[in-house]
Amino acid sequence: MSAILEIHDVDKHFDISGSFLDQLQLSKGKITRKRTVVKAVNNVTLDIQPGETLSIVGESGCGKSTLARTVMGLYKPNKGTISYRGDRIDHLNSVKMLPYRTKMQMVFQDPYASLNPRMNVRQILEEPVRFHNPDLSRSEIKARVSEVMLQVGVDPVWASNYPHEFSGGQRQRISIARALVVDPEFIAADEPIAALDVSIQAQILNLLMDAQEQRGLTYLFISHDLSVVEHISTRVAVMYLGCICELATAKELFSNPKHPYTQALLSAIPRLGGKIGGHVRLSGDVPTPINLPSGCAFSGRCPHVNERCMQEIPAQLKLESGSVVACHGIEEGRI
Numbered sequence: 001m002s003a004i005l006e007i008h009d010v011d012k013h014f015d016i017s018g019s020f021l022d023q024l025q026l027s028k029g030k031i032t033r034k035r036t037v038v039k040a041v042n043n044v045t046l047d048i049q050p051g052e053t054l055s056i057v058g059e060s061g062c063g064k065s066t067l068a069r070t071v072m073g074l075y076k077p078n079k080g081t082i083s084y085r086g087d088r089i090d091h092l093n094s095v096k097m098l099p100y101r102t103k104m105q106m107v108f109q110d111p112y113a114s115l116n117p118r119m120n121v122r123q124i125l126e127e128p129v130r131f132h133n134p135d136l137s138r139s140e141i142k143a144r145v146s147e148v149m150l151q152v153g154v155d156p157v158w159a160s161n162y163p164h165e166f167s168g169g170q171r172q173r174i175s176i177a178r179a180l181v182v183d184p185e186f187i188a189a190d191e192p193i194a195a196l197d198v199s200i201q202a203q204i205l206n207l208l209m210d211a212q213e214q215r216g217l218t219y220l221f222i223s224h225d226l227s228v229v230e231h232i233s234t235r236v237a238v239m240y241l242g243c244i245c246e247l248a249t250a251k252e253l254f255s256n257p258k259h260p261y262t263q264a265l266l267s268a269i270p271r272l273g274g275k276i277g278g279h280v281r282l283s284g285d286v287p288t289p290i291n292l293p294s295g296c297a298f299s300g301r302c303p304h305v306n307e308r309c310m311q312e313i314p315a316q317l318k319l320e321s322g323s324v325v326a327c328h329g330i331e332e333g334r335i
């Protein structure tokens with residue numbers, strides 16, 4: 001089966017140097033100009049297969065949201081290519097991107113911030129349908145909106161209410177309805193349950209899973225809740241400082257994590273019968289994406305680091321299990 005999305009060697013860097021005057025620095029009696037660049041996403045290669053849920057995990061600031069936004073065309077990559085069903089979509093202007101906007105939708109963490117407070121639910125849901133399907137009649141648009149509202153569990157009688165009149169869980173249902181109403185194939189969900197009460201999280205997850213089954217959707221799912229990720233994902237990509245260090249099926253990753261960072265990350269999940277492989281305590285400073293280490297991004301904190309790790313960026317290595325890891329230690333057979 002061919003991939004729905006192919007991300008090849010993508011970098012997304014942000015220049016945060018500020019104005020020319022902000023960039024000037026006095027060092028050793030000389031004025032020099034210094035640029036500051038946040039290397040949020042680095043050399044990411046990933047494919048997403050139709051119908052799967054590919055999750056991205058990693059600690060705060062590792063570039064998960066930036067990668068999702070770059071895939072969605074909200075940021076232009078500095079390097080690399082992104083293809084949707086074989087068509088290059090990176091660097092398309094907003095008009096050329098329009099046909100893909102109906103196919104690719106995004107759900108955000110904070111449903112309140114992502115819904116226009118001045119529009120009622122009917123307006124929020126009808127606007128994208130009308131925009132993308134100018135030939136539909138008023139009654140057809142209304143029928144489509146009612147159908148999607150029922151699917152997400154918001155009674156269409158509430159359609160004239162405004163976002164602030166709903167609870168957090170209901171608002172996230174409306175955000176999901178807004179994504180579904182244009183009949184997408186692919187949804188990037190960035191921490192869609194993180195802002196919700198624990199009792200509501202399971203309902204929203206079930207809603208996303210049911211929608212996937214009914215509509216054959218493909219998900220890029222971002223969450224820092226590893227037990228949720230284990231439960232819902234087909235495959236999982238582990239990110240560290242903008243790089244993908246391991247990509248494996250959820251089953252393989254959670255039962256047999258290979259990369260030292262994945263092992264450390266998973267060792268923090270409490271489990272019945274003890275944690276996987278005991279707790280791994282990482283030492284060293286957490287580097288920032290402004291000053292990336294020269295070799296492997298994880299080299300500063302890796303317990304298995306050697307000279308090569310500090311100098312050479314590890315290539316992606318496909319293991320017999322099908323997992324992909326980027327680690328010199330695994331390649332050299334010493335981990």
Ligand SMILES: Nc1ncnc2c1ncn2[C@@H]1O[C@H](COP(=O)(O)OP(=O)(O)OP(=O)(O)O)[C@@H](O)[C@H]1O
Nearest residue numbers: 014016038040059060061062063064065066067289
């Ligand atoms: N628009 C921007 N301008 C400058 N820097 C940015 C921008 N967006 C993100 N960054 C930086 O890029 C890095 C990655 O951020 P990102 O939001 O992608 O991380 P994340 O993995 O989604 O984190 P979290 O789990 O906290 O949501 C961070 O250092 C962040 O400060």
Ligand SMILES: [Mg+2]
Nearest residue numbers: 064065066190
């Ligand atoms: Mg984020």
